Amino acid sequence: MNYYNEIKETLIKNEIYKKVKDYSKNKSDLNAYYEVGRLIVEAQGGEARAKYGNRLIKEYSEKLTKELGKGYTERNLRNMRMFYIKFKKWHAVRTELTWTHYRVLLSLNDSKAIEYYMNVAVFQNLSYRELRERIKTKEYERIGEKIELEELKVNTLIKNPILIKVKNKNDKLTEYALHQSILENMEDFLKELGIGFTFAGSEVKIKIGDRYNYIDLLLFNYIYNCFVVIELKVTEIKAEYIGQITKYINYVDKNIKKVFHEKTVGVIICKKENKYVMEYCTNPQIFVRTYETV
Numbered sequence: 658m659n660y661y662n663e664i665k666e667t668l669i670k671n672e673i674y675k676k677v678k679d680y681s682k683n684k685s686d687l688n689a690y691y692e693v694g695r696l697i698v699e700a701q702g703g704e705a706r707a708k709y710g711n712r713l714i715k716e717y718s719e720k721l722t723k724e725l726g727k728g729y730t731e732r733n734l735r736n737m738r739m740f741y742i743k744f745k746k747w748h749a750v751r752t753e754l755t756w757t758h759y760r761v762l763l764s765l766n767d768s769k770a771i772e773y774y775m776n777v778a779v780f781q782n783l784s785y786r787e788l789r790e791r792i793k794t795k796e797y798e799r800i801g802e803k804i805e806l807e808e809l810k811v812n813t814l815i816k817n818p819i820l821i822k823v824k825n826k827n828d829k830l831t832e833y834a835l836h837q838s839i840l841e842n843m844e845d846f847l848k849e850l851g852i853g854f855t856f857a858g859s860e861v862k863i864k865i866g867d868r869y870n871y872i873d874l875l876l877f878n879y880i881y882n883c884f885v886v887i888e889l890k891v892t893e894i895k896a897e898y899i900g901q902i903t904k905y906i907n908y909v910d911k912n913i914k915k916v917f918h919e920k921t922v923g924v925i926i927c928k929k930e931n932k933y934v935m936e937y938c939t940n941p942q943i944f945v946r947t948y949e950t951v
Contacts, residue, residue, distance in 0.1 A: 683755055694738045815924065821950055822841075
C-alpha cells in the first residue's frame with residue numbers, strides 16, 4: 658500500500674469538499690485529519706512505533722508542501738497522528754469543535770480530562786482561546802466531581818480552589834479587600850463559579866429578628882433557577898460560618914425567592930478547609946470552597 662498517495666488523496670478530497678460544501682467544512686477537516694493520522698500510524702508500523710518515528714513524517718511533509726502548498730508542516734502531521742492515537746474511535750470526536758480546539762486538547766495526556774474539556778467546550782460554546790485558558794488554570798483538576806455534564810448540579814462546576822484576582826497577591830487580605838477584589842473582577846469571578854451565574858447584589862441588607870445582617874454576595878443561577886448566597890472568609894472554615902450561612906439561606910427562601918424558584922444554595926469561600934468541621938455540615942444546600950489569589 659502506498660501510504661503517501663493515500664494521505665495526499667485524502668487531503669485533496671478534503672480541500673475540494675470544503676470548497677463545495679462550506680457549511681460542513683469543519684467536520685470534513687476533522688474526518689480528513691483523523692484519516693491522515695491513521696494512515697501515518699499504519700505507515701510507521703503501528704501505534705507503539707508511531708510515537709517515535711518522525712523521519713517518515715518529515716519526508717511526507719516536504720512532499721505534501723511541495724505538491725499541495727502550505728499547511729502540512731511536520732508539526733501539523735504529528736498533530737494529526739496524535740489526534741488519531743488519542744481518540745482511537747471516530748465516534749469519540751465531537752465535530753462541533755474545530756481542528757484548532759483539538760490542537761489545544763492534544764496537549765493533555767489524561768483521557769478523562771480530554772473528555773471533560775471537550776464536553777464543556779461544546780456545552781458552553783467556548784472559543785479555542787477560552788478552552789486554552791480553562792486548561793491553563795487546571796479547571797478539570799479543580800472541579801473534583803467527575804460526572805456527566807447532563808447531570809450537573811449547581812455546585813458541580815464550582816472549582817476548588819477558586820482563583821480570585823487581586824492587585825497584589827502577596828498582601829495579607831482582609832475580608833473587605835477580598836470582597837472588593839471580587840467586585841472589581843466580577844465577570845472573572847462568575848466564570849470561576851461555573852455556568853449560569855449572574856450578579857444579584859453585594860452586602861445585601863436583611864433583617865433577622867431585631868438585627869440587620871449583610872449577605873456578602875447574592876447571585877442567581879439561571880440554569881438551575883435558584884439564588885446563591887456567597888459568604889467570604891479569609892480564615893479556615895469554622896462551625897459558626899455554617900450556622901451563619903444557613904440563616905441567610907433560610908431568609909432568602911422565605912423572603913426573596915418565588916414559588917417557581919428552586920431552593921437557595923449557599924457557598925462559603927474560605928482560605929482553608931477543616932475536615933472535622935465539614936464532617937458535620939450535612940446540609941446538602943451548603944458547599945465549601947477554598948480560594949487562591951492570582
